[in-house]
Amino acid sequence: MTTLPSAALPRFGPAWVTWRQHRFALGATALLLAALAVLLLLGGLTARDDYHRLGLDKCASFTPGTRCDQISIEFNNQYATASLLLIFLLVLPAAIGAFVGGPLIARELETGTFRFAWTQGAGRTRWLVTKLAVLTLALAAVSAAFSPAYKYWNAPFERTLPSGFGSYLPFEFGGLAFPAQTVLGFAVGVFMGVLARRTLVGIGASFLITFGLSMLTVFLVRPHYMPARTTLGKIGRGDWGVGTTYQNPSGGPVSSPEAHQLFVQFQAQNLNRPNARFRDWLAARDYRIVTHYQPSGRFWSFQLIEAGWMLALAAVLAATTVWMVRRRTA
């Protein structure tokens, strides 16, 4: 018990302090993710039962108009509401990051306890770096452990509702994206907390920033991680269509005002024909549709690119936070 004199800090001493101070936030996060995982696993079990009961496992393909297509539509409709609600899972990184990261330093500044923490022998840099390292690892671990639950739930739908690999939730929970986003959310939370010096401001600001950033990523940034390929035909299974352009009869590109013009023309000519398809109409006039897509084999490249820039940004924020805490004066 009595350690006198000693040259080093006790092994895991600062880490224990981190655990003791933040075990509630970590426990609550783990509990929330565990509860969601249980819901997804139960939902996944039921979906599997229905899948087999409807005989979808015996379907080789889902060509439109066939019985297999009809029961797959029935199956998908049955779970439409559940799938829609799951979109809220995209909030998780921002929520967890703000909840765990926001108060981390801000509460110490607000209540004055930093005056105790920063005058201990370990010094404030060691104290902060330990907090950041331990909590980053813990959050990455619990968020990585959550991903399989989503995959289990989603497996039956991979056949009946095929989507490109970049589709929000399968991409989010398919690999590195969710842990990386959660770690980034945590770094944003700590940074904003130190900047704002107020717990609630830190939590609110970091939630909005992280959520805004992940929405920007999902809708604007992610499709462009690598230059898209183009095809005049249909894209393959798992390929991710990220845009459409047109080619005129002479093989040149069609500008977007021109394309709009064509579509208006198509609509005017086909007012009474609800089954008419723009694609066929264009084909009849020697126009062609060019689909821009990311081939399915790029899934892990995209995961690595996303995790890479998010973790790099998190590291920059963490370093800035350490710098701010080091030069902050009472």
Added chain:
Amino acid sequence: MNGAAIEASGLGKRYGRSWALRDCSLSIPAGHVVGLVGPNGAGKTTFLNMAVGLSTPTTGEVRLLGRHRAGSPDALDMVAFVAQDAALYRNLSVSDMLRVGRGLNRRWDERTARERLAELGIPLDRRVGALSGGQRSQVALSLALAKRPGLLVLDEPLAALDPLARHEFMASLMTAVAEDGVSVVFSSHVVAELERVCDHLVVLQDGRVQVSGDVEDLTAEHHVLVGPADQADEIAGLLPVVRSRRAHAQAHLLVRTPRSVPVPPGWQRHPVTLEEIVLTYMREPAAAALPGPKAVAR
């Protein structure tokens, strides 16, 4: 312990446009209990924050225990700080608080800390937030002493305590000083307590050091001279007068002069208490009682 407990040279701290502390050069000897007094806003907390490394000086520097730069890893190992209102984690139990201290320090005397708390009857399983103000201060003091510091710095340790808790806190502090030989610097605006506990005194006024000296010297060198009012100006020309008060034909002069200087004929000399000396200086911002340059320079 050799050298100065705290040695400040040209120390200044500016917040925005106003200086909280200016050109402060000061040597506080080790092995003493030093009181740092002054009105609110005089710069006491600013000075202590720089000494314990919570705040960095705008100008000058602070060295502790003879050599360590304030805020350096060595200084953090050797200095313990009890912040105003005992800034502890209120949601932790006393025993978890001890474990936090153990986890964050290279030197840690857990047994003595537990014995102290047991003697004071403070339950280890109680949350810090559920303790009384006096108990909380005692926990903060125990945590600080468990570091086995060479220098213990306390910022207004008595401010939030009732008279009984004040008395008990100072008793604990004095016991620790007697047992460990730790140097103590504490700020206070409770002037009445000082004479009993301090053997060195620093008065800060408006961001500057106004008085610095051993309590014995200060009380030995200050007297009140009482005599005819019409001779008061003549005396003031000969001796340094801190304050003069005239009532009818009589003048009361608080002078700073060695006891060896003879009392002028027709005048009487009376001793003054430390409290009176301190209050007088605080009322007269222009007066100063500083050691000569020899004591400050190394």
